[in-house]
């Protein structure tokens with residue numbers, strides 16, 4: 597009788613220690629990582645923020661002054677109709693601190709683009725932001741709100757004293773407007789780990805957030821997105837200060853999951869910096885790793901210059917492919 601050979605256990609690591617991310621991804625794809633579609637345009641309005649969080653990959657803070665000019669906003673509005681972009685994702689810093697945020701959103705809405713705005717929740721509560729939440733509601737804007745944990749200590753430790761309570765107050769107000777309650781007003785929360793480890797399962801954590809935030813504060817939300825901390829910017833400084841940089845980078849490398857590759861956001865988006873320079877994603881923007889194209893700004897590039905294009909990759913990209921994967925839209929695979 598023919599017998600099957602005993603199952604072999606393949607314990608070889610997927611990523612060799614000396615392999616770069618570019619080599620690793622090329623091995624799996626049999627070609628370089630490439631952006632072949634453009635469904636999302638992410639717009640970074642600038643680095644001024646009312647907070648200065650420990651994990652911020654941009655090192656945003658109240659002392660930063662980079663911000664997008666109206667000239668660059670106009671260039672974006674001219675570029676969009678020449679593309680198949682479906683969604684405009686507005687981020688920062690704190691988008692709320694940009695003096696022309698409302699004008700920009702109005703113009704995008706007039707052109708028929710679905711818009712999402714990323715907020716840290718406390719900036720939405722500043723006196724200068726009075727009426728902004730109602731404005732976002734009136735323009736059907738999706739709100740993506742960072743809340744790294746459902747527990748006060750963890751949030752305040754990462755983001756500063758008092759941030760948790762202010763965030764909860766803002767979430768309650770958004771709920772009262774219908775955000776996170778009315779299906780037409782999505783309110784998505786963003787979790788990132790409090791230290792040098794990978795996020796838990798997004799689905800499991802969403803259940804816990806839903807239960808805890810509802811029981812403690814009566815808060816409702818639409819979805820939870822988990823994002824892996826990027827070893828760049830303030831989080832890199834934090835890793836260096838705690839002598840955990842090497843261990844974290846080893847964790848990201850050794851957790852490489854090839855199933856995350858099809859979902860990598862750099863394959864279907866582009867990110868515009870405040871000065872109009874173009875990047876494959878907000879993380880490459882933070883690392884100042886520009887796109888690989890002859891035309892590198894929103895002022896001169898056409899769709900033809902950008903699609904297809906090889907994605908610029910570096911060591912930090914291992915954070916996107918670790919475990920369940922990570923992107924600005926959350927995890928990439930379900931465990």
Ligand code: SF4
Pocket residue numbers: 645646647648649651652653654655656657688689690716742
């Ligand atoms: S993580 Fe967000 S809220 Fe915190 S400093 Fe950076 S941009 Fe501001």
Ligand code: SF4
Pocket residue numbers: 860861862863876877878879880907908909910912913914916
């Ligand atoms: S960091 Fe950016 S370029 Fe690198 S894999 Fe992630 S999304 Fe792609």
